[in-house]
Amino acid sequence: MSNSATNLIISYGEHRLQKVKVFNYDKKNEKTVIYLHGGGWRDPNNTFDDFQELVQAQLNLGIGQSCNFFSINYRLSPEVKHPMHLIDVLSALKKIEEVYKVERTSIVGHSIGATLMLQLLNSKEIIQRGLSYLQESNQEEVKSVGIKFDHLVFLDGIYDVVSLLKEYPSYSVFVNEAFVSKLAIADATQISIAKNLPFEFVHDKTQFIVIQSLQDELLSCRQTQLFVDYLTARGQPVTVRFENFGEHEQVYRKGLTEELNNLLSLA
Numbered sequence: 001m002s003n004s005a006t007n008l009i010i011s012y013g014e015h016r017l018q019k020v021k022v023f024n025y026d027k028k029n030e031k032t033v034i035y036l037h038g039g040g041w042r043d044p045n046n047t048f049d050d051f052q053e054l055v056q057a058q059l060n061l062g063i064g065q066s067c068n069f070f071s072i073n074y075r076l077s078p079e080v081k082h083p084m085h086l087i088d089v090l091s092a093l094k095k096i097e098e099v100y101k102v103e104r105t106s107i108v109g110h111s112i113g114a115t116l117m118l119q120l121l122n123s124k125e126i127i128q129r130g131l132s133y134l135q136e137s138n139q140e141e142v143k144s145v146g147i148k149f150d151h152l153v154f155l156d157g158i159y160d161v162v163s164l165l166k167e168y169p170s171y172s173v174f175v176n177e178a179f180v181s182k183l184a185i186a187d188a189t190q191i192s193i194a195k196n197l198p199f200e201f202v203h204d205k206t207q208f209i210v211i212q213s214l215q216d217e218l219l220s221c222r223q224t225q226l227f228v229d230y231l232t233a234r235g236q237p238v239t240v241r242f243e244n245f246g247e248h249e250q251v252y253r254k255g256l257t258e259e260l261n262n263l264l265s266l267a
């Protein structure tokens with residue numbers, strides 16, 4: 001592995017979507033940010049390049065001199081079902097840990113990318129439950145990842161799929177492509193599982209940051225409020241921002257640059 005890389009794409013599996021984009025890496029950099037895109041588990045228009053504009057704005061400010069930027073692609077539904085998206089993200093994190101020796105990172109997820117971040121925090125339990133609903137036994141070994149998260153930034157996320165479908169029944173169109181049954185949906189995240197397990201990937205100073213755009217035309221504030229209430233109920237301090245960050249697919253673009261750099265102390 002070289003000591004630096006820009007716009008490099010590396011594979012963590014055989015599938016064309018099992019790829020990580022290395023927007024910027026330098027061995028000397030002490031900070032890392034990893035991005036997770038959304039797209040309802042299925043939309044091919046959402047990829048690791050969703051964050052291209054935001055990262056470019058950060059690089060234009062010179063932040064690349066001290067911070068690595070990675071973005072993860074993962075397999076999509078209906079080709080794969082939950083928990084395979086989550087297993088892919090774990091494999092991608094393992095690859096970043098192994099190849100780039102990343103031990104600490106901040107992670108930013110948009111929409112179901114934020115869902116995947118929440119699931120990561122209890123990935124063993126959620127993967128075990130999810131695999132139990134899939135007919136074929138999963139051959140893939142689930143990686144153990146040693147990376148710790150300094151900040152988790154959740155952007156206009158889905159955190160309780162059961163409640164999502166009660167609020168937006170029409171979203172079953174894409175949810176049902178990603179989950180094989182109602183039981184799998186009920187066990188998708190900690191909120192509907194209603195079981196408080198110790199979080200993986202965190203340390204005693206990990207910061208939880210939850211952002212919701214008041215202009216999001218696809219998600220009301222309800223999902224974010226449910227998540228904030230869940231974190232608060234389990235005693236997890238959280239920074240919350242309900243502000244005008246644009247429509248659903250605008251939130252993660254360059255308009256977020258200043259807020260994100262401040263929240264992650266990158267500026």
Ligand SMILES: N[C@@H](CC(=O)c1ccccc1NC=O)C(=O)O
Binds near residue numbers: 040
């Ligand atoms: N564009 C997606 C839908 C989608 O991404 C979405 C729709 C409503 C609320 C959240 C969404 N995305 C979350 O990742 C699709 O066509 O399935």
